[in-house]
Amino acid sequence: MNIWSKKLAAAVCLSAVPFSAVMAQGGYPNQAIRLLVGYSPGGSVDIVAREYAQHLGQLLKQSVVVENRGGASGTIAAQAVASAPADGYTLFFTASPTVTITPALQKTNFDPIKDFQPVATVVSYTNVLLVNAASPYKDIQSLVTAAKANPGKLTYGSAGVGASNHLSGELFEQNAGIELTHVPYKGNAPAQSDLIADRITMLFDLNTTAKNLVESGRVRALAVTSGERNAMFKDVPTMVQAGYPKFIFDGWLGILAPAGTSAEVVKALSDANAKILANNAFRERMQASGYTIVDSSPKQVGERIASEGEQFRDLAERANLRQD
Incomplete structure (x- = not known):
């Protein structure tokens, strides 16, 4: 067999090798x-x-x-x-x-x-439902009672229309049968500032950023939106535990x-x-x-x-x- 025949045979053999085997030999990734x-x-x-x-x-x-x-x-x-x-x-x-x-x-x-x-x-x-530390709402039940007694008067902030905390607010309204007023911001930070200043009633904040706010004593956590309790908020109930079995985000x-x-x-x-x-x-x-x-x-x-x-x-x- 001449050299060209050997190269052709080698090429045919290589083409028959499954891609997974080529990968195992280091074919992916090669860049x-x-x-x-x-x-x-x-x-x-x-x-x-x-x-x-x-x-x-x-x-x-x-x-x-x-x-x-x-x-x-x-x-x-x-x-x-x-x-x-x-x-x-x-x-x-x-x-x-x-x-x-x-x-x-x-x-x-x-x-x-x-x-x-x-x-x-x-x-x-997960998202965490926060209220101002001076808020009269100590739990979800008291918040829902107030919302039902004052349709549209309680407000919730978000990082903008379509953000996860906006949708969490919509889920809250539909699951609890209440009417809230949505206040969209350009990001979470200004919404947090207005919650701390007591300009809005509540905020569904990301648990990754809510922890410092809660630990500072400036806000209070009422519930988390996950199906199970969050490790960072072990003492905070889920929305399911608060009585809303379909509210999981x-x-x-x-x-x-x-x-x-x-x-x-x-x-x-x-x-x-x-x-x-x-x-x-x-x-x-x-x-x-x-x-x-x-x-x-x-x-x-x-x-x-x-x-x-x-x-x-x-x-x-x-x-x-x-x-x-």
């Missing part, structure tokens, strides 16, 4: 991975993404570069990933509202089901890839995710920041996006929140 984040540097999602990228890079023995594409509630980054090559080198580190709440409220340039391949969840977070951060990404690449990333979430240093860092570790399979992530998207579409229709 840097871009991890797109839909928010600005220094924010809560960005901080988690950068910690995650460091661990992912160490496991895959390749650079994982965080790229911030902030704006439009994360949809700019989402669109960039949806239109990227499905080769595993462009991934989306997303907060769940971008793919569950935002598409329920307005038209987007991506389909959260058709345009993404789910990979994994990383952590979850858990936000999450996770990884999505462009639709069409191969099963082998998804498995490699999902396996790496499981190892990251089992890493004690990563777990301790996340838990100290108020997050709960949540490892879901690609199938479970897809099912969660679909079910939560349907929930928020129904909520948007009932509350007449759809903007287009």
Whole structure:
């Protein structure tokens, strides 16, 4: 056999090797991975993404570069990933509202089901119902009683229309049968300031930022929106425990890839995710920041996006929140 025949035979043999076997030999990744984040540097999602990228890079023995594409509630980054090559080198580190709440409220340039391949969840977070420390409301029952006696007079702040704390307020109204007045702000910080100044009645704040406010004694926590009590607020009941069994809202951060990404690449990333979430240093860092570790399979992530998207579409229709 001459040299050209040998090369041809070798090429034929290589083409017959399954992609998973090529990956096992180091075929993926063989270049840097871009991890797109839909928010600005220094924010809560960005901080988690950068910690995650460091661990992912160490496991895959390749650079994982965080790229911030902030704006439009994360949809700019989402669109960039949806239109990227499905080769595993462009991934989306997303907060769940971008793919569950935002598409329920307005038209987007991506389909959260058709345009993404789910990979994994990383952590979850909850919202905490806060009132001013001088507020007469000591529990959910007293707050609901006052709201029913004064329809529309009690107010709740949010980080803006469509934010998770806005939707939490809408869920509260519908589950408790009350009428509140929504006061949207340009972010959580000004809403927190007005709650502390007693200019608004309540705020569903992220548990990751609510802790310091509660510990400072400036606000009081009445309930959390997660299905189970949050480790940072062990003495605070859930909305379910307060008497509203259908009121559960858990936000999450996770990884999505462009639709069409191969099963082998998804498995490699999902396996790496499981190892990251089992890493004690990563777990301790996340838990100290108020997050709960949540490892879901690609199938479970897809099912969660679909079910939560349907929930928020129904909520948007009932509350007449759809903007287009």
